[in-house]
Amino acid sequence: MINFSNYLDKGGIIFSLLLIFSVIAVAIIIYKFFEIFLFSNVNFNNFLKELDHSKDLNDFKETIFSGSSSAKNIFLIDLIKILESNSKIEKNIELEILLETEFRKVQRLLPTLEIIAQASPLIGLLGTVLGMIDSFNELELGGSLVDPSILAGGIWTALLTTAMGLIVAIPALICHYFFEKSLYNQQRILELFLTKLSKKI
Numbered sequence: 001m002i003n004f005s006n007y008l009d010k011g012g013i014i015f016s017l018l019l020i021f022s023v024i025a026v027a028i029i030i031y032k033f034f035e036i037f038l039f040s041n042v043n044f045n046n047f048l049k050e051l052d053h054s055k056d057l058n059d060f061k062e063t064i065f066s067g068s069s070s071a072k073n074i075f076l077i078d079l080i081k082i083l084e085s086n087s088k089i090e091k092n093i094e095l096e097i098l099l100e101t102e103f104r105k106v107q108r109l110l111p112t113l114e115i116i117a118q119a120s121p122l123i124g125l126l127g128t129v130l131g132m133i134d135s136f137n138e139l140e141l142g143g144s145l146v147d148p149s150i151l152a153g154g155i156w157t158a159l160l161t162t163a164m165g166l167i168v169a170i171p172a173l174i175c176h177y178f179f180e181k182s183l184y185n186q187q188r189i190l191e192l193f194l195t196k197l198s199k200k201i
Contacts, residue, residue, distance in 0.1 A: 014127030018164045021116050021123075025172045028113045032175075036106060036182050099190045106186065110179055117172035124165020131158025 082094045135155055 012127070012161075014123060014130070014161045015164055018120060018123060018127075018161065018168055021120055022164075022168045025113060025116045025168060028109045028116075029172070029175045032109060032113075032179050036179060036186075095194055099194055103183070103187055103190055106183060110176065110183070113172055113176045113179070117169050117176055120165045120169040120172070121162070122165070124162040124168075127161025127165075128158045131155070131161065134158075 078098055079095075082091055082098060132155065135158060
């Protein structure tokens, strides 16, 4: 039974690098999960319902100010400031900027997760190729005197990095897909919210 320290020793720098990637990927996944699904500061679905039931812009402003928890939201404060401005053109432009900013906040760190998901298998494959080169070099130097168990051990060590690369990449790729899908749905709600709000101002 090989313990974790032996994996680090046999995997070398490539294995250590993939281990760092795995720690970063797990941290990003946990952070984005809480940000997107649990601690989303702005519920645009509720905003759309309130907007549909509001008679006019003033009624909508009173509705979103009525909730004490919502009134503390920075996004809502900025939204109210925009709605209270005079120029309709300025309102539309500032609303687009505000919603785009809100969307970009949720989009942070996803490119990093995507890079980890795509690069990890390649880095693992690089480790395997380097390990195989080393194993066949040993075979060439030893000729017929090479112990097959030693050669098998070298190949096992080489394949270790590929396995680690896949272990890192598969969960990162799956989570990145679901986060991207969630952000796409959020973006559609934002665009619908902006369209409806623009008609009332």
